[in-house]
Amino acid sequence: MDEDPGLAPAPQAAGPQPAVLAPTAAQTSPEAPWPLRLYSENLKAHVERAPEAWIEGQLLEANIRNGHAYLTMRDVDVEYSLAVNVWSSVMRTLETRPEVGSRVVARVRPSFYLKTGRLSMNASDLRPVGLGDLLARLERLRQALQAEGLFDPARKKPLPVLPLCVGLITGRDSDAEKDVVRNATLRWPGVRFRVRNTAVQGVNCVPEVIAALRGLDADPEVDVIVIARGGGALEDLLPFSAEELVRAVAEADTPVVSAIGHEADRPILDDVADLRASTPTDAAKRIVPDLGEELQRLALARTRLDRSVRHFVEREGHRVESLRSRPVLAFPEQLVSRLAEDVERLRGRSLTAVRGALVRGADAVAHLRAQVRALSPQQTLDRGYAVVQRPDGAVVRDPAEAPAGTELSVRLARGRLSAVVLETASPTQEGTPA
Template sequence: MALETSADNPAPLRSISLALQGWIARLGAVWVEAEVVQPKLSGNTYYLTLRDLTATMSISAIAFRGVIESSATPVTDGTRVIVHAKPEFYSPNGRLSLKVLEIRPTGEGELLAQLERRRQLLAAEGLFEARWKRPLPLLPRSIGLVTGKGSAAERDVLQNVHDRWPGASIVVRHALMQGSQSAMAVIGALRELDAAEHVDVIVIARGGGSLEDLLPFSDEALVRAVHGATTPVVSAIGHEPDVPLLDLVADLRASTPTDAAKRVVPHVGDELAGLAATRERARQAVSAHLHREAAGLAALRSRPVLRSPAAFVDAQQDVVSAQRERARLAMRARLNRAHDEVGHHLARVRALSPLATMQRGYAVALDPSGRAVTSMESLTPGDDLVLHLTDGHATVRVTDLQEHPHE
């Protein structure tokens, strides 16, 4: 009901505020399309402004942190969105705002959300993992180029490749680089170049454009075709900020077509300078090695043993001669001592020998069996004996036995 007021019967301000709060609360939640302006996070709440897409109108809005951060794409300044919100009137200060219950990106934001979902699914399959990335050849035999016919990207790649390496071979395959048929055209050109035996690297190049213009290079079929290619692929799509899914699956991402040309071939001037520097380092290394060896040889030759080799031999010969003379003297002394000892032993042996006794007039008597006769008891007259003397022996016969009287 409308409030009945007059100059004589005015309503308190609180009544008006509470009435406005009640009327606005009865509106319920509504879907609103607008542009986000200056979202700010404070604690667990986002404060932002929603601006009309055509008219100069705006309204304050608030949203819990979880509502904003659950969006498929980041909600930033200028993002076009559709929100489900409930109007609220804060009576203490008369502030009208929308309480955001749900937020969805629209237009370019919706495209970004779709691309993000596609990226997550392909990443979950492992198509973007670094282990699949192949290194580019140092100097490819031929460079495959997939680009638009007569495009600035084609001119940039051809010019920069030939400027850097004049002898480079480039095989160009033209394809639609925009529109619904673009992805299949690029896939066909890619497969043709991938099957060519002499093509060692493939560049897919296109100049910059809007998000919609670059959508073919985020096509799932194209991403899978690049992943399945056996030839290294370089993605050179758009400018530095543009990141289609092709950049993620390619073996190398170039920020621009010009950058791709710099990545696939070296600069001939740099290579010649590097070769000259390497040759100079090698020359210096060999020269330094020769100088070290010459210095070492000079040091060896300056040593006494090499400066006069005979002096060392002479000195050692003197040592050998002295040692030999000492050995000779020692051996002679030892032989003399041994000779004396043998003489002493010989004299003792001779003194104990029966021959020495026999030389004093004694003889040894043996019976016919060869046993020595030591007593008369073993003899009888007529026995034959053999007497051994110092210079021979004689055979005798016993004729008489006489016993010596005992003393």
């Protein structure tokens, strides 16, 4: 045994003893062992220093002899049991006698019986767990899990529209299994099941259901998992409110449907599951569609589609007839004739406009030509004037520019003349002949 500070050093006891006793249990050896008595007394002293504690469990045995009760309590979730003694002095203070199968809480202190080496618990108080206490505990757990967000609708996964394979966790040869399989098969004959039979109450329920759930969740062919159980007392349905099972369902990747008990039953599993079914039969109706209803819906949809197509064709036929009855389609040449008339009319207007523009342009040109001619030197010459030039081409404007004897060129309106200056006269002498 490992060294334990709770075991006191070995006392000196009467009777044959080794020369030197080991001071602690850890220091014993084959050559220097402790007497059984010494070890038992140390163990008793160590065990009975433990404080009192309240424990909860279910009574497997309840033997009452001579006013004393010798009980065996078992944990409600696992296969752990413990002997509990209720002495007559405590029994006289109890309101009810312990009964096998009842759920109780007891205030106990450990006791080690030296003669047999048996560890047991001495109870100083024993109380049955009532329905109100169970409901209060469940409500506290429900609120704690809800505060963590395990019941959040956003976490819930939608069920497949048509699951090909359904995982079913239920009791062996149970009515719940028969209800789910029969009703689901009647609704959709092609559905397949992977059934996992587990305990649905008692201490083995929670670990077996969790193991089955994880196995089905890991199966890629399973589209949805149903956990089903028929009705029962509140105590029978308690495993489906166990925190370990609730968390396992929350962690599953496959959608989980809870179908526990009847409509009035509501274990915590219903809150964390992706879908709550009021009964196993209701679960069968919720996980697969009804083939008859789907065929009726297909027939109705086909009828509606046929009616819609017919109405569409008729409507479009009326539109075609309406278009064909229009004059533009009944006599399409009218459109060409009307446009040809418009073209001819526009052509005549264009020719008229062009001719008018040409006439106006010709008049403007003639007017400009007349103005130019009126300003032309030739016009001046035509009136009898002449241009006198010297041999170098300079125009003679003053008699002083052409002295006598100067040869001149006289330009007339038509032709030229050559002349020689015989005499010049100043402007004051213009009145006298030259």
